[in-house]
Each structure stands twice: as structure tokens, then as C-alpha cells.
Amino acid sequence: MIRVVLLALVLALTSIGVRAAEAPPAADDPVIEARLHRLSTELRCLVCQNETLADSRADLANDLRREIRDMMKAGRSDREITEFLVARYGDFVLYRPPVKSTTLFLWGGPFALFATGAAVWFVLLKRRQRRAPDAPLTPEEQRLAESLLDTDHGRNRS
Amino acid sequence: MSRFVIPLVAFAILVGFLFVGLGLNPREVPSPLVDKPAPAIQLAQLHAPEKSFTLADMKGRVWLLNVWASWCVSCRDEHPFLMELAKENTIPIVGLNYKDKRDDAVKWLAQFGNPYRLSIVDADGRTGINFGVYGVPETFVIDRDGVIRYKQIGPLSAEKWQQTILPLVKKLSA
Numbered sequence: 288m289i290r291v292v293l294l295a296l297v298l299a300l301t302s303i304g305v306r307a308a309e310a311p312p313a314a315d316d317p318v319i320e321a322r323l324h325r326l327s328t329e330l331r332c333l334v335c336q337n338e339t340l341a342d343s344r345a346d347l348a349n350d351l352r353r354e355i356r357d358m359m360k361a362g363r364s365d366r367e368i369t370e371f372l373v374a375r376y377g378d379f380v381l382y383r384p385p386v387k388s389t390t391l392f393l394w395g396g397p398f399a400l401f402a403t404g405a406a407v408w409f410v411l412l413k414r415r416q417r418r419a420p421d422a423p424l425t426p427e428e429q430r431l432a433e434s435l436l437d438t439d440h441g442r443n444r445s
Numbered sequence: 446m447s448r449f450v451i452p453l454v455a456f457a458i459l460v461g462f463l464f465v466g467l468g469l470n471p472r473e474v475p476s477p478l479v480d481k482p483a484p485a486i487q488l489a490q491l492h493a494p495e496k497s498f499t500l501a502d503m504k505g506r507v508w509l510l511n512v513w514a515s516w517c518v519s520c521r522d523e524h525p526f527l528m529e530l531a532k533e534n535t536i537p538i539v540g541l542n543y544k545d546k547r548d549d550a551v552k553w554l555a556q557f558g559n560p561y562r563l564s565i566v567d568a569d570g571r572t573g574i575n576f577g578v579y580g581v582p583e584t585f586v587i588d589r590d591g592v593i594r595y596k597q598i599g600p601l602s603a604e605k606w607q608q609t610i611l612p613l614v615k616k617l618s619a
Contacts, residue, residue, distance in 0.1 A: 333579035336471060346544065347579055350570045375577040377477045 319359045326365050327352060330372065331380050339382070476577050476596045483510075483585070483593050484575035491542050491550055491564035498539070498565045500591045507617045509538045510585040511561070511601075512573065514545040515553035517581040523600035524557050530606070531560035536614055540564035543573045543581055586610060588617045 324341055330351075332343035340348050340355075351372070358368050369381070378384045386394050424432065478484075483500055490496045511527065513520045531538060540561035542550045547566060554564070567573050576585065577596075586595040595613055597605065 333474065347570070350544075350574060354571075354574060374477060375574060376579065377474060377577075379474045 316360070319356060322359055322365070323352060323356055326355065326368065329382055330369075331382055333376055333380065340380075470599075472580060473598050474579075476593075476598075478577050478593050479596055481593060483587050483591050484572070486565065486572055488541075488565040488567055488572060491540070491547065491554075491566050493563075494547075494566070498563065500587075503537070503539065503587070504591060505589050506537060507586070507588055507614055509536055510541055510576075510587055511538055512541045512543050512576070512578050512581050512583040512585075513564075514543045514581050515549040516545065517543075519600045520582045521557070523582050523602075524560070526601055526603055526606070527560035528558050529603075530601075535611075537562045541572065541576075541578075542566050543578060544568065544570045586613060586617070 327340035328342075330340040332338045332340050332345055332348045332351075334345035334347050335343050338345075338348075340351055354371075355368055358371065363371075372380050378390065384390045384393065486498060486500050488498055490498055513523075527538065530536070538561050540563070542564045544567065547568075550564065550566075554561075565572075570578075576583075580598055582600055584597040584601055585593050586597075588594050594617060595610060597610065601610070
């Protein structure tokens, strides 16, 4: 039985391999393809905006991957290629936009919110501390407390 | 009292942000190309494949570059407005036929009418990429010196034209 399952698994896996090899246009240079994949996971597809350029099957994404591949073959650096895309599509193509005046709120916002929250929390704690001072008990209260504790104690013992 | 007022104000601000966010169109990404010289064009014309078109052909004129394709559904929505605009003859419109088949494009224009002074063929989409095109239709307003002054993403409409683009065109032509 186990042997049958294993055989089925092996068959299934090899068939996946075969299909994957058939799918995209032949990856002629594995080094460039790896570089292309690495770079394009950092880039946003403009058509389906929540997908990376690496994942997207949109027509434009195909074209852009072709452009990037050509530029890589022409010996351009990742930085130059990124600049090429930003010049055309803006910082929006970058999943990690650079820190500058227009993105300051984006980058600083979470920290500012955290600082505000921490400050509010700190002030509230301080205020609460001030509101409930540890007033010493009057002798009468002391006696009452002791008698209560005593009775409790006594009840437990009986 | 401030116990209730402060969270309420914070909540109101949050609602304000969310409400504005609802009205924004995430597909409209501001183009870095606005106020920059238009990328070079060197493409064959749709109806006269032996003739080419470059930006220099439109030098000294304020004109529209409208990106369209026969496969583009929104282009069909936009098309009646472009026809009207062409009839008014206020501004020359050049069509950038984006990633299309020549036969389909010619047939499309024959069927619905041709608002373009001429169309140019960007079959592999490279010129489109240089213009930062990502959703057809798109329209660029280009001034006399070949500088992009405005980019419209999505179909043009009479409203958009009257409110934003026509005043700009008038200013540029003045």
C-alpha cells in the first residue's frame, strides 16, 4: 500500500516538474532569471496592484519583465533598472518606497502613533497613581480591620 | 468631560481620513512624467505603415496623445466623447494604438469613427512603457515644447474635459 502511495506521489511530483519546465518562454540564462525574480519581487505590478511584478500574470507585467530581462542582458545594474521604472511609474512601483518628504508620513506615521499612544498611557498611569493615594488607616479602622480578619481566621479554624 | 471629547475627536478624524480614502481611486497613480519632456516616439502610422511619426511633427502645437486599443472596453466608452472633441477641432488628437493588431485597430476605427489626426502603432508596448502607461485608455496633454502637462488615467469625459483639461489647454495655447 505504502509503495503505491509513494509511487503516486513520485508520479505527481515529476509531472509538476514537467509542467513547470514547459510553462514560461525558455529561461536561457539562469543567472539573469534568478536576478530578475529577486528584483521583481520588490516591484509592484501597476495593473493588479497587490501583486508583485514577479507574481503577476498581467500583460504589462510580462512586458516589464521582458524589459528588465533585456536591460539585465545589456549589463545594467539593479539600481539603474529600478530608476528606469521609477522614472516612468513613480515610487508607487517600489514595495519599499524611499524616505523623502512625500513619504515621511508613511515611514514616520507608525512611530508617531506609537509615541502618542505611549505618552497617553504614561500620563493616564501617572494620573491614576495620583488619584488613589495610600491614606493611612485611622486607629478605629485598624481595629475594625483586625477584628474582621480575626473572625475570618477564627471561622476557618473551627 | 475631556475623557469623552478626546476619543470622540480622534474618532471623527479617523472617520474623516477613511471617508476621503473611500473617494480616492487607487488606480490613479500620480505620474512622475508630468512637467517632464515627453519620451521620444519613433513609430509607424496606423493607416500609413511606411510613414513614421516623431514628437517633432507636433512641435509648436498643444496636442493630446490618447492611448487606445481595439481590445480596450473603456476605450469604447470614451470614444463618443473623442469624436465630439474631434468635431469641435479645438485640439489635435494623436492616437497611440497600444499592443493591438493592425487589422483590428483599423476595423475598430472604421466601425466607430476615427477621431484621430493620425494613429501610431506601438505593437510591443515599449513606447507605452516609456510613457508609464498601465491602464488603457490614458491621455496626455503635451505642450508646444513637447512637455507633458497632464495625464488622464481612464476614459476622458465631458465633465473632466470642461473642468480640468480645457482650462489647461487654453492656458497652454495662450
